[in-house]
Amino acid sequence: MxxxxxxxxxxxxxxxxxxxxxxxxxxxxxxxxxxxxxxxxxxxxxxxxxxxxxxxxxxxxxxxxxxxxxxxxxxxxxxxxxxxxxxxxxxxxxxxxxxxxxxxxxxxxxxxxxxxxxxxxxxxxxxxxxxxxxxxxxxxxxxxxxxLEGRAPVTRSGARPGDVVAVAGELGRAARGLELLFTRFRDADGAPVAIRPDDLHAGDADALAAQLRPAPPIGLGPFAALSGATAMMDVSDGLVLDARRMADASRATLDIATDALGADPRLALEGGEDHALLATFPSGALPPGFRAIGRVVERGDAPVLVDGEAHRGAGGWDPYRDWDAAAG
Amino acid sequence: MxxxxxxxxxxxxxxxxxxxxxxxxxxxxxxxxxxxxxxxxxxxxxxxxxxxxxxxxxxxxxxxxxxxxxxxxxxxxxxxxxxxxxxxxxxxxxxxxxxxxxxxxxxxxxxxxxxxxxxxxxxxxxxxxxxxxxxxxxxxxxxxxxxLEGRAPVTRSGARPGDVVAVAGELGRAARGLELLFTRFRDADGAPVAIRPDDLHAGDADALAAQLRPAPPIGLGPFAALSGATAMMDVSDGLVLDARRMADASRATLDIATDALGADPRLALEGGEDHALLATFPSGALPPGFRAIGRVVERGDAPVLVDGEAHRGAGGWDPYRDWDAAAG
Structure with a gap:
């Protein structure tokens, strides 16, 4: 054998x-x-x-x-x-x-x-x-x-105007890893080729790891529930798209501030697959491990605002699908 | 559209x-x-x-x-x-x-x-x-x-010498349905063709239904547990093969009587996919819905006996695989 x-x-x-x-x-x-x-x-x-x-x-x-x-x-x-x-x-x-x-x-x-x-x-x-x-x-x-250890489940529908919108975990890093894979590790025909460690620059390894072996902050889910989270979901399809789902379920609008999204707000807003935890908490009750990225406001025309304006970019992406459509 | x-x-x-x-x-x-x-x-x-x-x-x-x-x-x-x-x-x-x-x-x-x-x-x-x-x-x-409604789970490992071996549900009917499909509803190249109701003889419809829409006696599972079943499993891969699994887990031998297996003991012993419930009960404690098909005896050389003899036929089958190997 x-x-x-x-x-x-x-x-x-x-x-x-x-x-x-x-x-x-x-x-x-x-x-x-x-x-x-x-x-x-x-x-x-x-x-x-x-x-x-x-x-x-x-x-x-x-x-x-x-x-x-x-x-x-x-x-x-x-x-x-x-x-x-x-x-x-x-x-x-x-x-x-x-x-x-x-x-x-x-x-x-x-x-x-x-x-x-x-x-x-x-x-x-x-x-x-x-x-x-x-x-x-x-x-x-x-x-x-x-x-649930005796707690009520935290659904997507409990976000209330005045709540703080918060995130635990990475946003956009897995999407950056996927961009690296598609731009750096495909052959002339677009077929995937093995990752060559010598071709990785500073930060690339972290981005690839986030895409291939994501490490969402699982323990912070139960902790958020204990800390009074009013709504929660994981960000699998991109912050804008998943925030829209939470906003629709809660019949509210989520206003996200790009200055809380790090060095590449576009990837943070639109990139998926990090599986960060998106949660809302009563104002002033943000627990350790979560960082504020916006506010829940009364439901308006748009389910999601970015810096107070309706978001004009892509509403979440499926990078495999998007990339494949372009180049196989 | x-x-x-x-x-x-x-x-x-x-x-x-x-x-x-x-x-x-x-x-x-x-x-x-x-x-x-x-x-x-x-x-x-x-x-x-x-x-x-x-x-x-x-x-x-x-x-x-x-x-x-x-x-x-x-x-x-x-x-x-x-x-x-x-x-x-x-x-x-x-x-x-x-x-x-x-x-x-x-x-x-x-x-x-x-x-x-x-x-x-x-x-x-x-x-x-x-x-x-x-x-x-x-x-x-x-x-x-x-x-489990407060009961202990009924595993495969509790069959004890002296217990009666019993079944609830069909044995061999789904396999007969599959034989019908493969012999009657394929074209000259072996490719499946639609079932023509005019080509069905007496009993064929029941056999096809057992294969395509099996109806195992789900409610008798909890009832068997309430009634003192010592071991239980569903018969998915054929009675002989699944009885062997129960015998090995219980470190006992199951002796099955063919005269309890209906008109076609070969199909009942070797045909899978009926998802009947195979269970053992203390002697004299067979509950309604189950029929006796044999006895648990001390572990011998063979895990499964049929009418007191080691079974010589196939030890369970995967009909799609077996048929495909022959004719695509």
Whole structure:
């Protein structure tokens, strides 16, 4: 057998064994993998649940993402959705569709990335179950569960005029990483090529890491809820687009100040995939870890204002789609 | 616009609106679709969770399965895994990858099938969230959640010598349906063709329905747990293979009697996808809805005996794979 076998070379049982040797045990896991279903503690009598899928092509490219990166990112984007409700993540379920040619070492690295993201971002959370299937397109569908620890969920609809608009985590850095990938690491035909560390300038590595292995501030989600957040969501599709969703759900207008958005307000306003936490708090009650970026005002014609004016740029982007439309 | 638009013709928001108009509201849904995550009641302080994916090609063919069938089956196979733990299903999350050419009417029918399967098999359970993505291969990844209502989970590992082996639901009928599809509804090149009702003989419609819209006895899962089941699982890959898994987990041997398996013991032993419930009960404690098919005995050389002999046939099958290897 090849020293790095493909998934087609091994039995399903052997692949599962290799995955489960790497995914660890969570503190809320009452019954882990191996039965028809897992059992996860839900001590506060409810469970927060969300699912998000990464598909080869639109969501990641294998020239740019390692198995570890893919495992990490598929965990992180789901953990952020749990945290954005004010909940503590407790468990992940991972449904994999793998082409037969996929190296088992890639799958093992994915398992390690899933575990590392849990350990780093949401200690106590772990993979409790999943599904392994053969498919032509590498697909990772993750479901994340969480516990509200007795608190009410923080929805998108509670922002009230007078509240401060705040963010925890990065804005625009993942989008800058993606710009780097598309401008610097494609061949003449537009196809992705491997990242060459020698081609990275100051700050580039941070931007690539934000895109490939995002590290949203998961622990600040429950902390925001404890601190009185009136509304919260994660910024997955860009600040302007996601702020519009919060504004519409809350029937208010969010006025964002560009001078609070750092060196590149355009990327901060329009770039997605950082999975920062966008939250609103009563005036004067901004908790540590969050920085003010604006105010909630009475609902006007525009759901989102930037420096008091209706925003004229793109309303959030899907960089893979936008870039592909231009250059493959 | 075309009177039956594709998903590429409509915005994500409009497709979601059409799906959510059809998925209904569950009795355990505390916060439904529309926020970063859903919130589902878990009154007994834990949540049962499982995930299973259907992929176009290996798991279904569009010539044979309607959108309604696909929605129904993707719900049913996951509900069965929850029921097999002795839990009551409370919620589904559905991650869809849809090719751009998929008709929106197909997606709407899927949503109706998901809801109908919940209403018919697990009243009170409903879709609470999901994810909508574009992908080249139509893929439905469902996660099901359930509540144990204060009971301990019924695992695969509790079968004890002297227990009766029992089944609730069909065995072999879904496999017969698949045989019909592969023998009767393919063209000369082996490609699937639409099912012609005029070509169905007595019993064929039931067999096709068992394959395309399986109706496992979900309510009997919690009832078995209440009735003292010592071990339980759903039969997804064939009785012999799944009984072997239970025997290995329980460190016992299961002896199955073919005269309890109906008119076609081979299909009952080896055919998968009925999602019947396989359970063991203390002798003399068989509850209504279950029928005895054998005995648990001390662990011997073989994990599964059929009429006292080691089983010599196939140890469970994957009919799509087996058939494809022969004829495309």
């Amino acid at each position: 090849h020293s790095d076998p493909t998934v087609a070379d091994l039995s399903e049982g052997e692949i599962l064994r290799r995955i489960l040797a790497r995914t660890g045990q969570g503190s809320a896991t009452l019954l882990g993998p191996g039965d028809d279903a897992a059992v996860v503690a839900a001590p506060s009598g409810s469970v927060v649940a969300t699912t998000d899928t990464l598909i080869h092509g639109p969501d990641f490219r294998l020239a740019w993402s390692s198995g570890y990166d893919l495992g990490w990112k598929s965990a992180a984007v789901n953990l952020a959705d749990v945290a954005a409700m004010g909940a503590r993540p407790t468990a992940l379920l991972v449904a994999l569709a793998l082409p037969g040619r996929t190296r088992v070492s890639f799958v093992e690295a994915m398992a390690e990335g899933l575990r590392a993201a849990c350990d780093a971002l949401a200690p106590g959370c772990a993979v409790v179950g999943g599904d392994l299937a053969t498919g032509d397109v590498l697909t990772v569908a993750v479901t994340a569960l969480g516990d | 075309h009177s039956d638009p594709t998903v590429a013709d409509l915005s994500e928001g409009e497709i979601l609106r059409r799906i959510l108009a059809r998925t209904g509201q569950g009795s355990a849904t505390l916060l439904g679709p529309g926020d970063d995550a859903a919130v589902v009641a878990a009154p007994s302080g834990s949540v049962v969770a499982t995930t299973d994916t259907l992929i176009h090609g290996p798991d279904f063919r569009l010539a044979w399965s309607s959108g309604y069938d696909l929605g129904w089956k993707s719900a049913a196979v996951n509900l069965a895994d929850v029921a097999a733990m002795g839990a009551r299903p409370t919620a589904l999350l559905v991650a869809l990858a849809l090719p751009g050419r998929t008709r929106v009417s197909f997606v709407e029918a899927m949503a109706e099938g998901l809801r109908a399967a919940c209403d018919a098999l697990a009243p009170g359970c409903a879709v609470v969230g999901g994810d909508l993505a574009t992908g080249d291969v139509l893929t439905v990844a469902v996660t099901a959640l359930g509540d």
